[in-house]
Amino acid sequence: MFDVGLTELMVIAVVALVVIGPERLPKVARTAGLLLGRLQRYVSDVKADINREMQLDELKKMQQQMTDQVKGLEASVTHEMREVESSVNKAIEPLATDAAVPSAPTLEAAVESGAAPGAEPAPAVIAETTKS
16 A cells, blocks of 8 residues: 555664654554554444445345336236136126026025025925026
């Protein structure tokens, strides 16, 4: 980053020794090391936070894509269900017009006469249906 070689470090050390003095130099070096360590930890924390934010943004984009795909799939399924329902209704329509003519007694008539559903209707029920 700064491209400082060994000779430059030696010059800095000699100047620091002359300016600061031999008694205070170890204390200043220790304090500088502690500050440098804090700075490195701070930079690494900031990098980690930035990486987390980037991953969170990617996850949000992925979630949005999945939501869009699910909505599209839901719309497709709904459309297909409507098509199937309309084709079934078209197929049943001719049968419904044929069923308008009573060919068998209704369930209500069977219940009124006391017959079990699915059992043979009583003769009175048959007579009632043929009269109407």
